[in-house]
Amino acid sequence: MTLTADDVHHGYGTDPVFEGVSLTVAPGEVLAIIGPSGVGKSTLLRLLALFDEPDGGAIEFGGEAVWDVSERKRLDYRRRIGMVFQEASLFDASVRRNAEYGLRVRKPWSDRLRHELATLVGRTNGTGDAIDALETVGLREKAEQDAASLSGGEAQRVAFARALAYDPEMLLLDEPTSDLDPRNTAVLEDAVLEARNRGIGVVIATHDMHQAERIADRVAVLLENQIIEVGETERIFEMPRDDRTRKFIDGELIY
Structure with a gap:
């Protein structure tokens, strides 16, 4: 729209x-x-x-x-609508969990349902759009890493992935x-x-x-x-x- x-x-x-x-x-x-x-x-x-x-x-x-x-x-x-601010604000959790946050808030599916849906569309890792978003910003390999260990630039890339993960308009x-x-x-x-x-x-x-x-x-x-x-x-x-x-x-x- x-x-x-x-x-x-x-x-x-x-x-x-x-x-x-x-x-x-x-x-x-x-x-x-x-x-x-x-x-x-x-x-x-x-x-x-x-x-x-x-x-x-x-x-x-x-x-x-x-x-x-x-x-x-x-x-x-x-x-x-997704928004990314000048400074990234990440939670004390994994990179993947941070990237999934917006998706969980907007689409509060259970982990089991999300895994079943991911399997149906060929995403057998069960993390769906969050992993795709992390791939877009070049951080898929750090998905299970603690977000606190990232550099400032990497943290901002996670913030972008978080906004992108739920496929905003x-x-x-x-x-x-x-x-x-x-x-x-x-x-x-x-x-x-x-x-x-x-x-x-x-x-x-x-x-x-x-x-x-x-x-x-x-x-x-x-x-x-x-x-x-x-x-x-x-x-x-x-x-x-x-x-x-x-x-x-x-x-x-x-x-």
Whole structure:
């Protein structure tokens, strides 16, 4: 389903964060949100993830305003959205158990039923989508390892696998590689593209212009409480229509 922000207004007290933000992310595309630190990228992702309700406007999933439906139906929408934060938060358990967490919460099957289903579809290890997700981020061989023994980059890859394991329709990423080395960054970027190829819509908030150029199909520029421009990645970087976009990309705007 398409995820949409329609004329969203939001703020904290008397301080506005957004004044009429609108954007759409479709299944099977990567949308990068770029903008300076403190501009509200994380806040926008929280609104899209249905963690917070906007002060005005609407967040829509498949054309339905999600804050106008019952709490039960809104929970169903929320369960179809995965989110990865800037810092991974893992449990004191195995890598596999961490990757399975979202799947267990959203699909609380018994271990026996999960094993039977896995056997029917040819996954005789009984761990189903969690193992597939760990394979996507290159950590299948560490599935039974204690998560506490992982490096920071590996932990972030597990957090990504956890969000991917239950096959969400939308995946929201909040600066997921800002503290990672080039190798871990490359693994996660490849995983983002694989998710897109599976038909998952991806929104990534990033301050890394080169990352946006590498993996995004479209880019939205968030400045001055608004999305000032959104379009195909090449056009945004090569022929921006708003002069503020050009100045931001070229480093002429100081925040």
